[in-house]
Amino acid sequence: MSLKEREPEWRAMSLEVIVGMQEWRTQHPKATLREIEQALDERLQRLRARMLQDTALASAAREWEAESEEVRCPQCGGALEGRGRKERHLQTHGGEEVRLEREYGVCPVCGTGFFPPG
Numbered sequence: 001m002s003l004k005e006r007e008p009e010w011r012a013m014s015l016e017v018i019v020g021m022q023e024w025r026t027q028h029p030k031a032t033l034r035e036i037e038q039a040l041d042e043r044l045q046r047l048r049a050r051m052l053q054d055t056a057l058a059s060a061a062r063e064w065e066a067e068s069e070e071v072r073c074p075q076c077g078g079a080l081e082g083r084g085r086k087e088r089h090l091q092t093h094g095g096e097e098v099r100l101e102r103e104y105g106v107c108p109v110c111g112t113g114f115f116p117p118g
């Protein structure tokens with residue numbers, strides 16, 4: 001799915017941040033700058049994680065086959081064999097979890113399995 005197709009969802013989530021902050025401010029008229037920052041960050045993290053995930057998936061067109069010659073086992077240097085796509089869970093700086101589907105490889109020599117960088 002292209003990023004252009006993600007736009008309605010991104011817009012909706014952006015609007016949630018805006019409306020959410022407006023409501024929050026009404027409920028917290030005496031909030032300190034720090035509290036405002038915290039409330040804003042909480043809302044932005046969700047949008048940030050989604051945009052990060054969608055953008056990463058959109059560029060995941062880099063397939064294993066295309067770079068398999070460069071992918072070597074980090075343990076012993078053996079050439080990794082592709083094992084299809086697996087879901088990978090990553091934590092963003094904001095603590096949100098992002099799920100990426102990536103090519104997964106296993107070293108035939110020592111059995112180490114890992115996701116190629118990128």
Ligand SMILES: [Zn+2]
Pocket residue numbers: 073074075076077078107108109110111112
């Ligand atoms: Zn190995």
